[in-house]
Amino acid sequence: GAVVSQHPSRVICKSGTSVKIECRSLDFQATTMFWYRQFPKQSLMLMATSNEGSKATYEQGVEKDKFLINHASLTLSTLTVTSAHPEDSSFYICSAREGGNPGYTFGSGTRLTVV
Amino acid sequence: SQKIEQNSEALNIQEGKTATLTCNYTNYSPAYLQWYRQDPGRGPVFLLLIRENEKEKRKERLKVTFDTTLKQSLFHITASQPADSATYLCALGEQAGTALIFGKGTTLSVSS
DSSP states (O other), rough: OOOOOOOOEEEETTTTEEEEEEEEESSSSSEEEEEEOOOTTTTOEEEEEEETTTOEOTTOOTTEEEEEEEEETEEEEEEEEEEEGGGOOOEEEEOOOOOTTTSSSSSOOOEEEEE | OOEEEOOOOOEETTSSSOOOEEEEESSSSSSSSEEEEEOOOOEEEEEEETTTTTHHHHHHEEEEEEEETTTEEEESSSSSOGGOOEEEEEEEEEEEOOOOOOOOOOEEEEEE
């Protein structure tokens, strides 16, 4: 079945530094990937839609200069949290859909802690 | 305003019973609705999809219904087992290929 690999699974960084999260579709091509953020006991909130070879589409209220998304190939999208602050601490998850599947495949998530 | 509500934050049932989870939505016109399972610290895993023109779908011990008049979906797990303990998320899709819109989830605990 379709697999989406997300790395790292956990990262702790200092306030003011940048962190890159990778999301790879291992056995299918994904022209579109989605990035979500989830706070404890909250729903997954869509941050942006990542499109291969073009600019990402960001949801209202998500700072595109802070959350840089690059989708340079059909199997890789990256999310870089720039100048991270403690309030950026959250669970970040990517997803994509293989053409023949009814559901979306999610990565295992990245727990970001900014100290 | 637009809302997706999963009415119970937590549901506790005994092994062998049927768990019924509810998802209601307001001011959306979904083309389909999906249910996912999420374990702590993990990404969601797809379980079932039901389209707007379908009333019911089944997969093994799982059943989902979709009532577009009531704007509600019910998700049933029959003969529940402790291994079914997890958070279950409902998600709406307004168009094929676009991002899903998620509810907060219901955390199910099945005791033996």
